[in-house]
Amino acid sequence: MKNLPASIDETAALLDRADYLADRPLATVLFLALKMGRPLFLEGEAGVGKTEIAKVLAAALDRPLIRLQCYEGLDVSSALYEWNYAAQMIEIRLAEASGDTARDAMRSEIFSERFLIRRPILQALEAVPGRAPVLLIDELDRTDEAFEAFLLEILSDNQVTIPELGTIRAEEPPIVVITTNRTREIHDALKRRCLYHWVDYPQAGRELEIVRRKAPGANAALAAELVGFVQKLRQIDLFKAPGVAETIDWANALTELNAVALDPAHISDTLGVLLKYQDDIQRLETGESRKILDEVKRELQSAS
Structure with missing residues (x-):
């Protein structure tokens, strides 16, 4: 493939130019997947940026993005091809x-x-050489084991067999990114065909830089406080901890409310932006949010 990064540092820089801040392990596995022509299997909690990696990669490499959104009951006719029966x-x-x-x-x-x-x-396999797309197979864990088995030939040989037409093989293999939220385990046979990476929540410094880029309207004090607040939320026992996507949404929401710093009223009014389960929201509304906020403000004052 042409125009691929020649090193790990170039891979990290490529993502950075597209406003995706990758840590060294992610840049490394992504570089190796591109260099070796292997599918990349990304696992992690919802909202940590797995899908965004494929989108950013397609934009940075100037390749088409072809997305297969997985769901329960997904079959070959929806993923690969079907015949136009009416015609x-x-x-x-x-x-x-x-x-x-x-x-x-x-x-x-x-x-x-x-x-x-x-x-x-099939669109990804038949792409024009020199413009091999990024094929995003998103949330594979929503499908069943039969669909995983169907993918094995594609991931191993970059080909697929259509009974009426024969075997179709990619002249230039697509860049394959598979994501899963780990709602169920994916079979080892599929994982063995991929390079694996667990996408974790970012550390505070990297998440703060993400907010600065994705929510530039938030002032420095507000950004630091809300990132500190979210980081501490992930340390307590919630049904669903907020992901990076929720952090960005919360920063944009508070900016729309002209907030210049976090306060209990703003937190109470906007918890539905950050948390998606009522039990989690009720837990914070009992006073735990004020306790976390006070802790964040003390830590930021000490650091300054």
């Missing part, structure tokens, strides 16, 4: 009306490529 039926009726009913010829015609509807995986 095929019309073709059959026209052939019958004209008297052209030779069975073999008709079968060959109605199962030709002009009746083929290409879904994300």
Whole structure:
């Protein structure tokens, strides 16, 4: 593949230019996945930026992004291809009306490529060489084991077999990024075909820089306080800790409310931006949020 980063540092710089702050381990595994032509398997909590990695990579490398959003019941026809049955039926009726009913010829015609509807995986395999896309298989854990088994040929050989047309192989393999929120375990057979990386919550310094870039309207004091608050929230026993996406949303929401610093009223009014479960919200509304806020402000004063 052309125009790929030549080192780990170049990979980190490539992501940085697209406003994605990657730590060294992530930059390393991403560089190796690109260099070795291996799929990248990203696992982690929801909202830590797994999907964003694929989006940023496509933008930074100037490649098309093809996204397959996984869900329960996803099958081959939705992920790979299906036939345009309505158009095929019309073709059959026209052939019958004209008297052209030779069975073999008709079968060959109605199962030709002009009746083929290409879904994300087939689109990625048939891409123009030099413009191999980033294929994002998002939230694979939402599918079942049968769909995982279907992916094995694609991940191993960059090819797929369509019974009516034969084997289709990518002239230039796509850059494959697979994400999972770990709601269930993915089979080892699939993981072995990939390079693996656990995407964790960022440390405070990196999360603060992310907020500065993604929510530039938030002043320095507000950004530092809300990042400190979120970092401490992740240390307590919540049903769902806030991800980086929620931190950014919260910073933008507080900015829209003209907040210049965190206070109990703003926290109470905007907890629904940060937390998505009522039990978590109720827990903080009992006074724990004020305790955390006081702790954050003391720590920031001591550091200054």
